[in-house]
Amino acid sequence: MANEYILEMKDITKVYPNGVIANKDVDLSLKYNEIHAILGENGAGKSTLMKILFGSEQATEGKIYLQGEEVVFNDSLHAIQNGIGMVHQHFMLDPELTVTENIILGMEPKKGLSLDYKKARQLVADAAKKYNFNVRPGQKVSDLSVGQKQKVEILKALTRGAKILILDEPTAVLTPQETEELFIQLKQLRDDGHTIVFISHKLNEVKEICTRGTVLRSGVGMGSYDLSNVTIEELSRLMVGRDVVREVEKTKAEPQEVALKVNHLTVLDDELNVAVNDVSFNVRKGQIIGVAGVEGNGQRELIDSITGLDETYEGTIYLNGTELMRKNGTKQRRDLSMKHIPEDRNTLGVMPDASITENLIALNYDKDSFNKGMLMDSSVIQNFSDSLIDKYQVKTDSSDTAVRMLSGGNVQKVVAAREMEGEVELLVADQPTRGIDIGAASFIHDQLIGMRKDGAAIILVSADINEVLAVSDSIVVFYEGEITAYFDDASTCDEEILGRYMLGLEQMSKEEMMEVNH
Known part of the structure; x- marks a missing residue:
């Protein structure tokens, strides 16, 4: 040839x-x-x-x-x-x-x-x-x-x-x-x-x-x-351009009191089929719970209910003892310091035509430190924005750049920076590293571990089994809208075992999963 x-x-x-x-x-x-x-x-x-x-x-x-x-x-x-x-x-x-x-x-x-x-x-x-x-x-x-x-x-x-x-x-x-x-x-x-x-x-x-x-x-x-x-x-x-530590380094979790309590949650999908069927579990402060499952097995409906995007669920959800209400639920959850990195970053995560700075301060625009009398303090806001762009390594020529001009991975970094900074009682991280490079993913993993160490409760939803295994302290597995397995210690599980439960090839007994409500 x-x-x-x-x-x-x-x-x-x-x-x-x-x-x-x-x-x-x-x-x-x-x-x-x-x-x-x-x-x-x-x-x-x-x-x-x-x-x-x-x-x-x-x-x-x-x-x-x-x-x-x-x-x-x-x-x-x-x-x-x-x-x-x-x-x-x-x-x-x-x-x-x-x-x-x-x-x-x-x-x-x-x-x-x-x-x-x-x-x-x-x-x-x-x-x-x-x-x-x-x-x-x-x-x-x-x-x-x-x-x-x-x-x-x-x-x-x-x-x-x-x-x-x-x-x-x-x-x-x-x-x-x-x-x-x-x-x-x-x-x-x-x-x-x-x-x-x-x-x-x-x-x-x-x-x-x-x-x-x-x-x-x-x-x-x-x-x-x-x-x-x-x-x-x-x-x-x-x-x-540098050495990347691929293993997630973390000490053993020290879970504290229950932060999130989900009781008998049932959710219908868009076609009125049961997507989540009578699910109950807890997430404690200082703990990362991984949610594993093939996409389309109820994870989206679960997360939408917890974060207030879906108001039609049956059951009860509590954050630090306060019942989360269905009506106007997103605002109440934000007021209680629940943060959310959504799976669909473009639709739910950002205002595409707004600048990076405007997206970064979207949750805190009324914060006292950002305001000077009746006006917003542009210098304080600029410093805040620049510090997060630097910390999260957002590749841009200017903080005034419209988010729609960024690559998908850099949009994800903007969302992560906004949701992971400040006071966080519960972080719902849905596919937080999807489509981003290994360096940025490693950084976000370190941030999650650091937040857990500082006492935040974290739900990690990921289609990347390696990510779930490496970052989570405990794992729940979803199949056809139900929890089919619970691993109190994620280190006792591996890809092959997790994959079998995700595909419904195996299922733990109710007795084996009693610890899910520990």
Whole structure:
């Protein structure tokens, strides 16, 4: 073969109209039949580079070569037509449509002027069989598990002829068992002639599934590496420019009095099905309770009820002995020093068009120290904002920057800074490190441990089993809206055990879980 690379990106530079440089002279070469990792902190330019490859953004400078020929992708449709497919971290599926309808959308086979549904269904069935993806063509997407939805997204790209498949954080919401199944399928795709771009913050998974990797730091390429020749620690240093302690260092928890008491909580979902079924548990001051479970098993409804976003629950919730009311519940909870890092940071976590400073002071704008007479004290507010931007390492040119201009990881840092600072009786941290780099995740883990040491009660919800195991003191496992396991000491559990309970393969007896209400 004259050229061993199926695709090359050379000297890619992307400068936004506001002057922000996302990529500078970045090179990326993808070999035929390989799984190639893209690594870097949030704001390092990974997403921008992939958007350029997928045609949803154009480079300011640089060139792309596909099988040795220079190409310019004017939009995503052009990239798809040239064999580039992308599966985003947040799936782009219509939950009300079937698997078949989602996959053939935009390429519908016709019988006269109408959709030939029989042919469409057969097309999807043949593709699922060809790639050994266990999905049912007629099933409604809303009824699928997270892992099955991901398979539908991959099939959608493959049926459009993708030879290069970009996967953005593909294991972020999967159990170990689902991840293992995905890896088997990705290796089969590689062996069948596909090239896969694998974006992940889980370096152990990168080492397992990828043969080579390209590292970005602050928009600049740090080189491409044969991953069999570099350690995880060396990759971490390349990404963040310093040694990263990957293990969470913490002393044994010393739980105090009960801070949060949840009694016989029952919650219905949006379709009036029971999402949380008669759940009771306590969280003590000085304790981190991890909530583990495959997404869609009641965690969202549980958190919405605790934080006051859902006022329709049955049962009672107490914070430091005060019953939390359903009506106007969010304000009461804030007044009682409950803080919340929401799963959906863009919808619930920030005001996108407001500045970083305005978002950081949103909970304290009426604070005495921020006001000087009838006016707000701009110098005090500026110092406060600058100190949090520095502490939480938010990458920005100015505290006046609108939050919508930040990368997803830096938006998450703004939310974390606002919610983790000041007086906190209970912190509900829902996916607090999703989509952020290992350096920032390590920092947030340290902050959680520090808050616990200072007496805060913390609920940690995470789809990352390693995070739950490493940070939590105790763990409750949710399956189909019920607590199916409780581990008083998180260190007695491991990924394999936790994954079995998360998938409903095992369930503790009521006697075994009596300690959940200790």
